[in-house]
Amino acid sequence: MRKTGHKRWFMLSLVTLGTILCYLTRNTISAAAPTLQSDLHITTQQYSYIIATFSACYTIAQPIAGYLLDTLGTKVGYTIFGLMWGVFCIGASFATGWKGLAMFRGLGGFAESAMIPAGLKSVTEWFPDTERSVAVGYFNVGSSIGAVIAPPLVAWAIYIRDWRLAFIIVGIFSVLWAAGWYFTYNRPSKTKSLSKEEYLYITGGQPEKPKVEKVRIGHLLKQRKFWGIALPRFLAEPAWGTFNAWIPLFMVHTYGFNLKDIAMFAWIPMLFADFGCIIGGYLPGMFQKIFGVNIVVSRKLVVTLGAALMILPGMVGLFGSPMVAIALLCVGGFAHQSLSGALITLSSDMFDSNEVATANGFTGMAAWTASTMFALVVGALADTVGFSPLFAVLSVFDIIGAIVLWVLLKSPEEPKLVTQEDN
Numbered sequence: 239m240r241k242t243g244h245k246r247w248f249m250l251s252l253v254t255l256g257t258i259l260c261y262l263t264r265n266t267i268s269a270a271a272p273t274l275q276s277d278l279h280i281t282t283q284q285y286s287y288i289i290a291t292f293s294a295c296y297t298i299a300q301p302i303a304g305y306l307l308d309t310l311g312t313k314v315g316y317t318i319f320g321l322m323w324g325v326f327c328i329g330a331s332f333a334t335g336w337k338g339l340a341m342f343r344g345l346g347g348f349a350e351s352a353m354i355p356a357g358l359k360s361v362t363e364w365f366p367d368t369e370r371s372v373a374v375g376y377f378n379v380g381s382s383i384g385a386v387i388a389p390p391l392v393a394w395a396i397y398i399r400d401w402r403l404a405f406i407i408v409g410i411f412s413v414l415w416a417a418g419w420y421f422t423y424n425r426p427s428k429t430k431s432l433s434k435e436e437y438l439y440i441t442g443g444q445p446e447k448p449k450v451e452k453v454r455i456g457h458l459l460k461q462r463k464f465w466g467i468a469l470p471r472f473l474a475e476p477a478w479g480t481f482n483a484w485i486p487l488f489m490v491h492t493y494g495f496n497l498k499d500i501a502m503f504a505w506i507p508m509l510f511a512d513f514g515c516i517i518g519g520y521l522p523g524m525f526q527k528i529f530g531v532n533i534v535v536s537r538k539l540v541v542t543l544g545a546a547l548m549i550l551p552g553m554v555g556l557f558g559s560p561m562v563a564i565a566l567l568c569v570g571g572f573a574h575q576s577l578s579g580a581l582i583t584l585s586s587d588m589f590d591s592n593e594v595a596t597a598n599g600f601t602g603m604a605a606w607t608a609s610t611m612f613a614l615v616v617g618a619l620a621d622t623v624g625f626s627p628l629f630a631v632l633s634v635f636d637i638i639g640a641i642v643l644w645v646l647l648k649s650p651e652e653p654k655l656v657t658q659e660d661n
Contacts, residue, residue: 243436245429246364250373252423253357256320257380258387259412260353261482263327263346264292265388265508266408267339268483269500270401272490273392274339277401282487284336286617289483291340293610295347297603303352304599305455308592312359313423319352320416328409331402354582354602355595362586362594363425366440367533368523374583375519382511382575385482393501458597463588466647467597470541471581471605473639477548477574477632479609481507484616485567488625493560503564511571518544518576522583534587534649537580538640544577545640552633555626570629577636584647 267274267288274280280288307315323346330342361373388404395404426432426440458464486504489495495503521543522536531539551570554563582598589597616628 243433243439245432245436246373246426246440249360249364249423250376252419253360253377254380256316256415256419257353257357257377258384259320259408259415260323260350261381261384262387262391262408263323263384263412264350265385265482266327266392266404267330267343268486269388269392269504270396270404271483271487272497272500273396273401278333278335278339280336280339282491282621283617285487286613286620288336288340288343289479289613290610290617292343292347293479293606293613295344296351297606297610299348299351300355300602300606301455301596301599304355304595304597304602307352307355307359307595307599312356312363312425312595313420316352316356316360316423317416317420319349319356320419321413322349324409324412324414324416326409327405327412331405331409351599351602351606355598358582358586358598359595360423364440366442367587370586371522371533371537371579371583372519374586375515375517375579378519378575378579378582379512379515382508382515382571385508386505386512389486389504390501393497396497455596455600458589458593459600462646463648464597464600466643467581467584467588468601468604469646470639470643471601472608473635473642474545474574474577474581475605475609476612476635477570478578479606479613480616480628480632481511481567481571481574483613484620484625487620489560489563491620492625493563495560503560506564507567507571509571510568511575514544514572514575515579517572518579521576522580532649534584534647537584537587538643538647540580541577541643542640544573544580545636547573547576548633548636552630554629555624574636577640581643588647 271285275282275285303315303319306318309315310318326342326346326349330339330346333339333342357377358374361370361377365373391407392401392404395401395407426437485507486495486500489500489504518540521540522533525531525536525539526533529536529539547569551566551573554566557563557566581601585598585601586594616625619628
């Protein structure tokens with residue numbers, strides 16, 4: 239096998255670590271939710287307002303974050319957002335009621351909105367087309383790792399002190415990561431330690447696309463390919479928002495879990511989500527070899543497979559065993575992260591590198607609009623109709639999203655690759 243160096247994988251590890259901390263920040267509140275309800279006298283509906291505030295700010299900020307990342311660059315832009323979400327996470331530890339938590343989680347949502355656009359932009363800068371879905375899978379695995387760490391971390395913090403300690407720890411580590419990112423990350427062309435061979439390997443496998451001097455947002459939003467990605471993300475994201483924010487409360491309300499049970503079991507679906515990120519990253523290449531399809535069609539097939547598997551967590555209400563429920567949620571975590579990685583990567587396939595973060599920001603805005611609305615629905619209905627019908631609805635959304643993807647998103651002509659001779 240030809241040796242090309244490993245600097246690109248080091249840069250990807252920095253992205254993944256940022257994703258872990260970002261999602262650890264996000265999932266700390268869901269893991270602490272049962273304790274917060276008791277200590278701060280927060281109702282289920284008030285908790286949904288906290289989650290919806292985060293989601294709404296995340297939604298609004300997605301295109302802003304994408305545009306700033308395209309304007310300021312990945313290095314400076316992601317540093318600023320990383321510092322902000324760390325500070326706001328620490329701020330949440332000072333909240334004395336649901337309104338204070340909602341305010342700090344809303345500010346955190348604004349800052350955390352840069353995570354996916356920045357990660358995708360970094361992958362676009364550092365990886366050839368053939369490795370891009372694998373790279374996205376690995377940085378996206380950080381979202382699930384953060385969710386895996388959160389329940390035991392919160393339980394430990396509550397045991398030795400209180401839930402506030404968890405927010406302080408995560409916030410401090412996020413600030414330290416942002417500083418490390420600034421002093422370490424650069425584009426390949428500005429990285430002195432990158433070997434010539436690896437540089438040629440990266441640039442030689444990247445499509446030659448027309449240069450875009452300035453992102454034209456109006457033109458971007460008129461394109462069919464934008465909506466071909468945005469609408470499926472709109473339909474898919476409520477599932478991930480529900481998994482991240484509501485699984486601990488679902489297990490408490492439906493199966494009578496306590497803090498120890500949450501620490502032991504609530505992270506397991508997120509472990510399988512990790513597997514979905516990694517395996518889902520390799521599936522497009524497998525489908526290309528098996529079916530002889532192009533890269534865009536292979537990603538559509540991954541989304542379709544994930545949507546089909548999402549039927550199983552939709553059946554969680556048919557079973558009374560908490561272990562069966564955990565198993566079905568494990569399938570859901572795997573399925574969603576597989577299809578989510580494919581949808582995110584499609585932006586890098588369809589848009590120029592100078593506009594990919596902006597495009598991803600707007601598709602993310604569509605996704606989190608749906609997640610915000612569904613969080614309010616869960617808060618309004620969970621105590622009356624229960625969680626099970628809501629999981630069934632999420633399965634239907636994913637199936638519809640896969641259909642929309644096939645109808646709207648057409649494969650572009652194969653781009654010309656930049657060869658080493660061209661360089």
